[in-house]
Amino acid sequence: MPELREVFEMVTKQTEPDLDAWREQEQRHRRASRNRKLGAFAVAAGIGLVAVVVVIRAAGDGTGTQPAVQPTPVAVPEVDYQLDLQTGEMTPLPNSIAGENDGGSGYAVSPDGRMLAYSATGNEGNGQVFVADLDGTGIRQVTREARGATSPDWSPDGTKIAYVEGHDTIVQNVFVLDLATGTATQVTNESSGLWAPHFSPDGSSIVYGAPNRYGRWVIWIVPATGGRSHLLVGAGRVRPVGDSMLSPDGSQLAFVAEAGQGTDIWIADADGSGLRPVARGHGENLWAPKWSPDGTRLVYWTDSALDVFVVDVTTDEGQRVADGADAAWLDDHTLIVDSGL
Numbered sequence: 001m002p003e004l005r006e007v008f009e010m011v012t013k014q015t016e017p018d019l020d021a022w023r024e025q026e027q028r029h030r031r032a033s034r035n036r037k038l039g040a041f042a043v044a045a046g047i048g049l050v051a052v053v054v055v056i057r058a059a060g061d062g063t064g065t066q067p068a069v070q071p072t073p074v075a076v077p078e079v080d081y082q083l084d085l086q087t088g089e090m091t092p093l094p095n096s097i098a099g100e101n102d103g104g105s106g107y108a109v110s111p112d113g114r115m116l117a118y119s120a121t122g123n124e125g126n127g128q129v130f131v132a133d134l135d136g137t138g139i140r141q142v143t144r145e146a147r148g149a150t151s152p153d154w155s156p157d158g159t160k161i162a163y164v165e166g167h168d169t170i171v172q173n174v175f176v177l178d179l180a181t182g183t184a185t186q187v188t189n190e191s192s193g194l195w196a197p198h199f200s201p202d203g204s205s206i207v208y209g210a211p212n213r214y215g216r217w218v219i220w221i222v223p224a225t226g227g228r229s230h231l232l233v234g235a236g237r238v239r240p241v242g243d244s245m246l247s248p249d250g251s252q253l254a255f256v257a258e259a260g261q262g263t264d265i266w267i268a269d270a271d272g273s274g275l276r277p278v279a280r281g282h283g284e285n286l287w288a289p290k291w292s293p294d295g296t297r298l299v300y301w302t303d304s305a306l307d308v309f310v311v312d313v314t315t316d317e318g319q320r321v322a323d324g325a326d327a328a329w330l331d332d333h334t335l336i337v338d339s340g341l
Contacts, residue, residue, distance in 0.1 A: 077090055077091075077092040077339060078339065079092045079093060079095065079098040079099070079339055080092070080093045080097070080098040080101060080107070080324075080336070080337060080338050080339050081093055081098075081324075081336075081337055081339060082330060082334055082335070082336055082337070083321065083322050083327075083334065083335045083336075083337050084333060084334055085310070085321060085333045085334065085335065086333045090322075093136070093336070094135060094136025095136070096132070096136040096137075096139060097116060097118065097132050097136050097139070098339075100118075100120040100121070100130070101118040101119065101120055101338070102118075102119050102120055102121065102127055106118070106288065106325070106326030106327065106328055106336075106338050107326075107328045107336045107338070108152045108153050108154050108161075108328060109154070109328050109329065109330050109336060110131075110154050110158050111154060111155075111156055111157065111158045112158060113134070113330055113331060114133060114134055115131055115132065115133055115134065115138075116131065116132055116134060116336065117129060117130070117131045117142075117152035117153075117154060117161055118130055118132075118152065119149070119150040119151070119152065119167070122141050122143070122144065123141065123144070124144060124145075124146065124148075126147075126148040126167060126168070127148045127149060127150050127167040127168070128141050128142075128143045128144065128145065128148065128149050129141070129142050129143040129149045129150070129152045129161060129163050129177070130142065131161075131179075142161065142177060142179065142182070143163060143165075143175075143177060143184065145165045145166075145167075145175075145184075147165060147166045147167065147169050148165070148166065148167025148168060148169070149163045149164065149165050149167055149175070150163065150164050150167045151163055151164040151195075151196035151197065153196065153197055153198050153199055154199070155176075155199050155203045155224070156199060156201060156202065156203045157203055159178065159179055159180060160176050160177060160178055160179060160203075160224075161176070161177045161179065162174055162175070162176050162177075162187075162197045162198070162199060162206055162224070163175055163177065163197070164194065164196065164197065165184075165186070170192060170193060171190065171191060171192060171193075172190065172192075172193050172194050173186055173187075173188045173189065173190050173194070174186075174187050174188040174194065174197045174206055174208055174222070175187065176206070176224055176225075185225070185226060186226065187206060187222055187223070187224060187225065187226040187227075188208070188210075188220075188222055188226075188229060190210050192210065192211055193210070193211075194208050194209060194210035195208060195209035195210070195217075195242050195243050195244070196208070196209075196243050196288075198243075198244065198245040198246065199224065200221070200224075200246050200250060201246060201247075201248055201249065201250045202250065203224060204223065204224055205221050205222065205223055205224055206221070206222050206223075206224050207219060207220070207221050207232065207244050207245065207246055207253070208220055208222070208244070209240055209241070209242060209243070209244055209255070212231070212234070212235070216234075216235035216239065217235065217239065217240050217241050217258075218231060218232075218233060218234050218235055218240055219231075219232045219233040219240050219244045219253070219255055220232060232244075232253065232272060233253065233255065233268060233272050233275075234272075237275070238257040238258075238266055238275060239257055239258040240255050240256065240257055240258075241256055241257060241258045241263060242255065242256030242257075242263060242287060242288070243255065243256055243287065243288045243289065244256070245289060245290055245291060246270065246291075247291050247295045248291055248293060248294070248295040249295055250270055251269065251270055252267050252268065252269060252270060252295075252313070253267065253268050253269075253270055253272075254266070254267045254278075254289040254290075254291060254298055254313075255267075255268075255289070256286065256287060256288075256289065257277075259280070259281055259283075260283060261283045262281035262282065262283045262284045262285050262286070263281050263284075263285045263286050263287070264277050264279060264280050264281050264286060265277065265278050265279040265286050265289045265298065265300050265311070266278065267298075267313060278298065278311050278313055278316050279298075279300060279309065279311050279316075279318060281302065284302050284303070284304045285302060285303045285304070286300050286301070286302050287300060287301055287302070287303065287326070288300055288301060288326050288327075290327070290328055290329060291329075292310075292329050292332055293329055293331060293332050294332050296312060296313065296314065297310050297311060297312050297313060298310070298311050298313060299321075299327045299328075299329065299335060301324070301325045301326055301327060303325070306323055306324060306325060306340050307320050307322075307323070308320070308321055308322040308323070308324050308325070308327045308335070308337055309321065321335070322335065322337050323339075324337040324338055324339050324340055325337075325338045325339070325340040326338045
């Protein structure tokens with residue numbers, strides 16, 4: 001598939017992006033965020049329970065199926081929480097963190113598992129990136145962008161954080177913050193919106209989604225120090241529209257792709273070949289796939305019923321594991337879950 005390995009022209013070449021397409025995708029994600037919060041409130045206020053569901057894919061179909069529901073009542077915290085996938089135990093996060101996270105981009109876990117990065121209202125009155133120890137201490141605001149900052153991601157060595165500057169604005173770019181010096185460096189030169197950045201496993205590059213010069217959403221990779229962005233996955237038979245992330249060994253890429261009225265989760269080899277779906281939305285929106293540290297599973301969420309799923313990328317078998325939204329891996333058996341409230 002040579003179209004998936006095209007190298008995009010220098011980003012400094014001036015071409016008008018399709019801002020209507022960006023606005024449409026941004027509004028879709030905002031509706032998803034708003035709906036999950038309203039849905040979570042209704043669930044918490046009504047019954048305070050969650051159904052734990054097993055999703056069994058049709059054997060050998062390679063496309064995924066909608067989950068079959070077998071409810072088992074489980075008490076769910078009304079704040080963001082840790083979920084132990086082995087025991088089902090749910091531990092609320094300290095209110096000093098959970099009470100401040102704006103829920104717009106979930107949590108990013110530091111490589112050593114001791115700290116969280118998240119977006120909350122800063123001293124500037126808009127969204128900024130904060131970091132805190134997992135126990136709720138050591139909270140500090142690390143960005144001070146006039147236009148806001150969101151969607152943080154830790155570098156593999158834990159010394160830097162990538163984020164999106166231009167929170168709630170049309171033009172957004174990726175910046176990398178050196179935590180030791182407090183210096184932030186702009187690494188992209190986009191003229192419209194983009195999706196959450198993620199470092200490559202070796203920390204040398206950043207993967208993100210943004211429109212190409214034709215206004216079609218694609219996936220780019222750019223040096224973490226800034227420079228020329230290269231096309232990673234183009235708008236071929238699948239159309240990327242959301243978050244993307246390389247696997248821990250760098251061999252595969254997971255990303256969100258458009259599917260009619262909803263979105264699916266796809267994976268591809270790192271060179272853009274070997275495309276295949278691992279979770280189908282069937283008209284619903286699936287968001288924010290994140291790799292487990294061992295590279296065997298993806299966690300993602302669907303906004304229609306405020307569901308968090310984990311899917312095995314080898315067997316494509318999935319399981320609904322929690323009530324909530326955007327989730328991140330703390331380790332191979334523990335998730336940090338945004339309750340959506």
